[in-house]
Amino acid sequence: MEQGLTFLLPLLLGLLQQGRGGRLEVEPPEPVVAVAVGESRQLTCRRACADGRAAVVQWRGLDTSLGAVQSGAGSSVLSVHNASLSSAGIHTCVGTCGTHTLRHPVRLLVFAFPDQLTVSPEALVAGQAQELACTAHNITPASPDVLSLSLLLGDQELEGVQDLGQEEDEEPQEGEGQLFQVTKRWQLPPLGKPAPLTLHCQATMRLPGMEPRSHRKPISVRPQPPWTPSWSRTPPTTSGVLTSPKTPVTTSLEATLEQTSTHSPRSPGPEAGNSSTRPCHPEIHQSPIPGGLELLCEAACGPGVAVRWTRAPGGLAAYQRKEDGAQAWLTVLWAGCNPEGWFQCRLDPGGHTARLYLLPEVCSPPMSAALWMGSLVLGLLLLAFLTRRLWRCRQPTR
Incomplete structure (x- = not known):
C-alpha cells in the first residue's frame, strides 16, 4: 500500500x-x-x-x-x-x-515638460530687495512632489531668499487632457555689488524610473543706477511715469530711477505695479453699459505682458470677451438678474491675478405664464362689465 x-x-x-x-x-x-x-x-x-x-x-x-x-x-x-x-x-x-x-x-x-519658462521681472537690479516670479508653462503632472522650481546662483541655490509659495493653474487649450502652468515666487534680498553671477530659474521634473529632467531660464542682473538728487529729476509730468493706465509706461533709465528712488513726503510715489524691479499686478475696472456691465482688466507694466480672463460665474463661454495685450474686456449682459460670483483675470508672465466679486443688484424676474393669463382674463372681464354698463345706460327709457 x-x-x-x-x-x-x-x-x-x-x-x-x-x-x-x-x-x-x-x-x-x-x-x-x-x-x-x-x-x-x-x-x-x-x-x-x-x-x-x-x-x-x-x-x-x-x-x-x-x-x-x-x-x-x-x-x-x-x-x-x-x-x-x-x-x-x-x-x-x-x-x-x-x-x-x-x-x-x-x-x-x-x-509634458517643455522648455517654456518665463520670469517676472525679466531683469533684476543689484542692491535692491525685490520680488521674483518664475512660471513653467504647459506642464503635467504639476504636483509639488513631481515638479519643483528653484532659484540658482551659479550651480547652487540662492541663499537668503524668502519662499512666497508655489501655485498651479490650468492652461487654456483645445484638445484632450489637461496642461498646467506652475508659478513660484520669492522675495529676494539685496543682491551684491557689483552684480553677482548669472541667476537662473530652474524647473526640475522627477518621475519614477527616470533620471530627473531640468530646464533653466537665465535672469540678468543690472547694476544699480547712480543716485540722483530729487531736485534734479525730471518732473513726473514730463517723464511719463504718472500716466493713465491706458498709456504705455516709460521704461527708460530716467523713468526707472524715478520709480525706484525714495520720494519726499509731499510727493506721493508711483504705484508699485509700475516698478521695473517688482512684478506688477493687474486691476479690474467696471463701467455700466445698456443692459449690463463691462469689465476691463489691465496692467500698466510696459511692453511684453498680456492679461486674460480665467474665471467667471457660469464659465467664460457665457460672456463676450476681447483681449489685446495688456488689456482684456469682458461684457456681462443680464436678463432679470446679473450673475453673482468671482471674476478673475491673470497676468502673463508673472502669474499675478486680480479678482472681483459681483453681487446681484438688478433683479426683475419675468412674470410667470399663470400670472400673465390671470391678469389677461381679469382685464377681459372688467372690459365686458364696463361695456355692458355703457350699453344699458344708452338704452332709451320707456
Whole structure:
C-alpha cells in the first residue's frame, strides 16, 4: 500500500503542475512607466509554460486600442507611438498556461515638460530687495512632489531668499487632457555689488524610473543706477511715469530711477505695479453699459505682458470677451438678474491675478405664464362689465 502511494504521489504532483509555468517577465519591470508627450515606448511581456507548451500572453486594459499590440508564442508587445495624454492609464499583461493565469499591471504615465519658462521681472537690479516670479508653462503632472522650481546662483541655490509659495493653474487649450502652468515666487534680498553671477530659474521634473529632467531660464542682473538728487529729476509730468493706465509706461533709465528712488513726503510715489524691479499686478475696472456691465482688466507694466480672463460665474463661454495685450474686456449682459460670483483675470508672465466679486443688484424676474393669463382674463372681464354698463345706460327709457 505504501509503495502504491509512493508511486502515485509524483504522478499526482505532475498532474497538478501540468499547465503551470514560470512568472511573467515584463520589460521595463517598474510598476509605473513614464513617457513624454510625442515620444514612443514599448512594453514587452513574456511567459514560459512548464510543460514546454507556448503560453497565451496578451496585453489588455483601457485604451490598448491607442497602441499597437503584437502577440506571439509566449510573448506580447504593446507599442505606444506619438504618445498623447489620452494614452495614459493602466495596461495589464495576462499570461495563461493551461488553467493557470498570471496578471501584471503597468501604469503608463504620459508627461509634458517643455522648455517654456518665463520670469517676472525679466531683469533684476543689484542692491535692491525685490520680488521674483518664475512660471513653467504647459506642464503635467504639476504636483509639488513631481515638479519643483528653484532659484540658482551659479550651480547652487540662492541663499537668503524668502519662499512666497508655489501655485498651479490650468492652461487654456483645445484638445484632450489637461496642461498646467506652475508659478513660484520669492522675495529676494539685496543682491551684491557689483552684480553677482548669472541667476537662473530652474524647473526640475522627477518621475519614477527616470533620471530627473531640468530646464533653466537665465535672469540678468543690472547694476544699480547712480543716485540722483530729487531736485534734479525730471518732473513726473514730463517723464511719463504718472500716466493713465491706458498709456504705455516709460521704461527708460530716467523713468526707472524715478520709480525706484525714495520720494519726499509731499510727493506721493508711483504705484508699485509700475516698478521695473517688482512684478506688477493687474486691476479690474467696471463701467455700466445698456443692459449690463463691462469689465476691463489691465496692467500698466510696459511692453511684453498680456492679461486674460480665467474665471467667471457660469464659465467664460457665457460672456463676450476681447483681449489685446495688456488689456482684456469682458461684457456681462443680464436678463432679470446679473450673475453673482468671482471674476478673475491673470497676468502673463508673472502669474499675478486680480479678482472681483459681483453681487446681484438688478433683479426683475419675468412674470410667470399663470400670472400673465390671470391678469389677461381679469382685464377681459372688467372690459365686458364696463361695456355692458355703457350699453344699458344708452338704452332709451320707456
